[in-house]
Amino acid sequence: MTARVLDGNAVARAIREEVAPGVAAFTATAGRPPGLGIVLVGDDPASHVYVRNKIRAGMEAGMFVDLQQLPATATLDDVLGVVGRLNASDVHDGILVQSPLPGAMGREAERAVFDVIDPAKDVDGFSPGNVGLLVQKRDCLKACTPAGVIELLDRSGIAIAGQRAVVIGRSDIVGKPMALMLLHRDATVTVCHSRTTSLASLCAEADILVAAIGRACMVTPDFVKPGATVIDVGMNRLDDAATVAALFPAGSKKREQFEKAGSVLVGDVHPDVAGTAGALTPVPGGVGPLTIAMLMKNTLQAAIARVAARA
Ligand code: GUN
Numbered sequence: 001m002t003a004r005v006l007d008g009n010a011v012a013r014a015i016r017e018e019v020a021p022g023v024a025a026f027t028a029t030a031g032r033p034p035g036l037g038i039v040l041v042g043d044d045p046a047s048h049v050y051v052r053n054k055i056r057a058g059m060e061a062g063m064f065v066d067l068q069q070l071p072a073t074a075t076l077d078d079v080l081g082v083v084g085r086l087n088a089s090d091v092h093d094g095i096l097v098q099s100p101l102p103g104a105m106g107r108e109a110e111r112a113v114f115d116v117i118d119p120a121k122d123v124d125g126f127s128p129g130n131v132g133l134l135v136q137k138r139d140c141l142k143a144c145t146p147a148g149v150i151e152l153l154d155r156s157g158i159a160i161a162g163q164r165a166v167v168i169g170r171s172d173i174v175g176k177p178m179a180l181m182l183l184h185r186d187a188t189v190t191v192c193h194s195r196t197t198s199l200a201s202l203c204a205e206a207d208i209l210v211a212a213i214g215r216a217c218m219v220t221p222d223f224v225k226p227g228a229t230v231i232d233v234g235m236n237r238l239d240d241a242a243t244v245a246a247l248f249p250a251g252s253k254k255r256e257q258f259e260k261a262g263s264v265l266v267g268d269v270h271p272d273v274a275g276t277a278g279a280l281t282p283v284p285g286g287v288g289p290l291t292i293a294m295l296m297k298n299t300l301q302a303a304i305a306r307v308a309a310r311a
Contacts, residue, residue: 003230003277011155012148012289016061019296023062026303034303035064036094036123036295037086041079042072042102046237051098057292063299064091072102076109080116087118093303094123096295099173120306123298126172134177137184141298146178148290149210149231150185158208158229158279161186166203168192168219168268169212174233178210199223211268217247219269227278233287234268 027033036058040051051067058065068082079097086095095117101109114122119129125143133140153160165187169175179191187208192199194213203209203223211219212233224230238244244264248255254271258264267283274280281287 003274003280006152006156006229006231006279006281006286008148008152008281008286008289011152012293014155015151015290015293016057016296019061019293019300022300022304026300026307027062030303030307032091033062033064034094034299035066035089035092036096036299037066037068037089037092039068039070039079039082039086039095039097041070041074041098041105044100044102046235047098047100054096054292054295057296058299061296061300063296066092072104074102074105076105076112079105079109079113083113083116087116087121093121093306094295094299095121096124099126120309121302123295123302124173125177125298131172131177134180141302142181142294143173143177144294144298145174145212145233145287145291146181147298148294149178149233149287150181151294152231152281152287152290153208153229156279160208163187163207164190164205165208165210166190166192166206167210167212168199168203169210169214169233171212174212178212178233182208182210213268215268216243216266217268217270219273221270221273221276224273224276226276228276229279230269230273230277230281231287232267232269232281232283234266235283235288236266236268237263238266239263 023034038051038054055065055067070078086092097113099110114126117127119127122130122141125141130140134142165182167175167179170191170193179189183189200223204225206228208229210231214234216236216238244258254264265284
C-alpha cells in the first residue's frame with residue numbers, strides 16, 4: 001500500500017482564496033486592511049524562515065503586516081513593551097510573537113508574553129483566555145497548526161467522529177489544542193508524550209495519528225495501523241551525514257536531497273510510513289502551509305470582530 005498524500009499546499013491555497021474576498025470587503029468598509037503585528041526576537045534560523053513566510057502570506061492576502069524585530073539580547077520587558085504598543089494600536093488586529101523566545105529570557109518568558117496579548121488580537125490562540133474558551137468548546141481564536149490539521153482532515157474527506165485519535169506531544173502550541181479539537185469533533189483521543197510506555201503499540205491503535213514531538217523520523221511503520229491517517233507536524237532540519245545515512249538508504253529521495261543541498265527537511269514521521277498508512281502528510285508541503293493559511297483566517301476574523309465590537 002502507498003499512502004494517499006495529503007497535499008497541505010493545495011488545501012492552504014483554497015483557504016487563502018476563501019480569505020481574500022473577506023480581506024477586500026473588510027478593507028473597503030473599514031478604510032484600512034486587516035493588520036498583523038509579528039514580533040520576532042533573536043536569531044533562531046527556523047523562526048526567521050517561518051516569519052518570512054508569514055509576512056509574505058499576509059502581504060499576498062492584502063493585509064498590513066508589521067514586523068517588529070528585536071535582537072537576541074532583548075529583555076522580557078522589551079518584548080512586553082512592544083506587545084503593549086501593538087495591543088494599544090488601532091491598526092493592528094492580530095499580534096503574533098514567534099516562539100521560541102531566546103532561552104536567555106528564562107523559562108517563563110513565553111507565558112509572560114502570551115499573558116499580556118489582548119485576547120481579541122491573539123491570532124495564535126495562545127493566551128490563557130482563548131485556551132480556556134477552547135477547553136470549553138466556545139468561540140475563540142484557535143491555535144493555527146491544530147486548526148489547520150482539522151481543516152485538512154475535513155477537506156480531505158477523512159472522518160473524525162468516532163475515530164481513535166492519538167496525539168504524540170503535549171505542547172501548549174500543538175499537542176494540547178490538537179487533542180482538544182479532535183475531542184470536540186467526537187474522536188476518542190489519547191495524548192502520548194516522552195514518558196508514555198508502549199508508545200508504538202499505543203499509536204498503532206490510532207485511526208488518526210498526529211506526530212508533534214520534534215524528533216526526526218521517530219514514527220516508524222510499527223507505530224502505524226494499516227490504513228491509518230498520519231499527520232506529521234514535525235519540521236526538523238538534518239545536516240549531519242551520519243544521521244541522514246542511518247535514516248535513509250542510498251538512492252532514497254531524502255538522501256539525494258541531502259547530498260544535493262547539504263541538509264534536508266524531515267518530519268517526525270519516517271517516509272517509510274507511506275507503506276503502511278492510508279493517508280500521510282508530506283514534509284515539507286503538509287501541515288506547514290496550513291498553519292500560515294489559518295493565521296490569515298484568524299487575522300481576518302480578529303479584524304472583523306474588533307470592528308464589529310466598536311460599532
Ligand atoms: N512556533 C512554532 N509554531 C508557532 C506558531 O504557530 N506560532 C508562533 N507564534 N510561534 C510558533
